[in-house]
Amino acid sequence: MREMLTGNGAAAWGARLAEVEYLPAFPITPQTEIIETIAKWIDFGECNCRIVMLDSEHSMITAAGAAATTGVRTFTATSSQGLLYGMEMLYTVAGWRAPFVLVNVSRGLASPITLEPDHNDILAARDCGFLQLHCATCQEVLDSVLLAFRVAEDPRVRLPVIVNLDGFYLSFTREPVKVPSVQEVAGFLPPFDPQNQGFRAGTPFSQAVAVLGGTAYSYFRYQSHLAARNAEAVFTESAVLFNETFGRSYQAVETYCCDDAEVVFVMMGSFATKAKAAVDQLRAAGQAVGLLRPLLLRPFPAEAVRRALVGKRGVAIVDQNLSPGYGGILHSEFAANLYGCRDVNPVLVSFIGGLGGRDIGPEEFFEMVNITRAAVASGCIPPPRLLYTESELRDMRKWQSIALEHRSGGELQ
């Protein structure tokens, strides 16, 4: 059945079809529609799940981790400031090796405060031990929730997963989505079997023990890393089964028109589909351009990225985030990953765009290709380029003239 669903609706359907049993919740825009949708289904008896409203994201993530360690299939969702409010517990529950799925609806971080998306929230959680899936379409949101549960619960992994979708551009955007049947999903995602990890009151054990001296700490932390490394193969294996079951194919790294491309865009999330539209226009104009999009960011699909970039001359990395004092986070990940590869050494050009939901126009994609080609030709790599136009600056000056009125005698104008 194909129906019009928002990204939030698709996330809720993913949780429903995964037959989640526990949903600790706390509202935040633009996520709230997810928990509202599931709450309504629970009310109507369509979903056999317990929803509990917690006092904060900190408690919510704690509750999710605790429930997952008892062997209960657990789902939760947050966004932006909420994800950061719960940050301490993200690290903690990942250390517990508690497998559950958290949907994050990306939204730029304060200050200044906004509702619209960029990826600084989700990338702040890059190193917490959760795996990360970054979705580009509403269909992918539903599918990623199912994939995420399968990977999280696999005995070779046992880690929580964040499924990320962009606020507005996916969260409130409706697209036709194929909603699979419960029977189909049952064939792909068996009930959660925690094996001997399921906490029971009759057989108590301590989670999250204290360790001193570094020896035990290093061991446990590195085990989380090894589990995350395992997750790439488990993801790929699950994606094959997913394709066999549902007929939709996913790779850890999506490549679009990449095979013969000279220049490749690198983007994450829903803005990547804008890049695809630009690739179509560039191809129509005879330009060999493609797109590479990591669906899986943690674990980082290092080998798959390198393979996809063999023979490419230039890569335009469009970061929808900003690490102040460095630049684009994805750029640093790609540069590190390609360092020292003799046969894979494209010119990497860094662009920062789409901050706080700022649109990226087709002419900007085309121009990024021009700049990347010029860098390839000259061997001279330009500094990171912020996508920001004169007309935007004029708007900014207008607002500043209102905000700064009566101030400082005009000396700063």
Add this chain to the structure above:
Amino acid sequence: MKTASRILGTAFFLEGFEVQDAPRYGAERRGAPISAYVRASHREIKERGIIRDPSLVIVADETLVPMPAAGVFLGLSAQTMLLIHSREAPEVWRDRLNVEGPIRTLSPPGEDRDRLAWRHIGTVCAAAGARLVGVVSREALAASLKQELAGLNAASLEENLDHARWAYDLMEPGQGRVAPGRWLSAEAFPRPEWVDLQYEDARVAAPAIHAAMTSEQVETGLWRTRRPVIDPAHCKRCWWLCSTYCPDSAIRVDESGRPQIDYAHCKGCMVCVAQCPNHAIDMIPERVEPNAAMAGKDS
């Protein structure tokens, strides 16, 4: 408008199109401008978000035209059809706005004035848009309304269906006049005028508003759904209570000691109603009052 975009989106979907519909808004409050986008294509839709080169722009409320945040003019070109809910003639709008593209107005003949009541405007706009685009049948539109307005009772649904039929018929002369969407060519395109942002002093570059009284310019009375009304017969002029507890400082006290509510800024929180020891402040629903500029637009 979000519902209107969904009605139109689902109607396209039922006609076999690939569809994307999406609202865009800032503050989630009454009176804030909201827009929504609908894309329909026989191919996979890869574009998303803002439509930069719209085929059709529908303006449900003409008071949005002078509001920059509403972005009514973004992307208007000679190919864009502008449908505006207004009693003014298209020529008036063409003259006022100096736009080149075709303009149509949603302005009913005299006996049909009720047709454009605010409570139906979403349905009316969606139906009018469907007819102008020209690829949505009457049946698909009705089916879409039944789907998108499934939460309404039978009488309300029938009322909406009736208004949709009316708007669909009203736009008959413009059937199919909306031009298909265009894609920017990668061969000839305007180069983006990117600027290199320069460092500026934090006194300018931090997000702070230094000008005083800017909030007074924002007429937050539009947000109100309920209105506090002071009954002078019961007011004991203990002015300090209501005027102090009003979180928006929207109750002033006149020289005779009588509190006066500033309806241009009262958001209708009803703190004063709860606070008044003499029960002299009533709460009434906000309604359309043509002579009260700040009365809000809907019931």
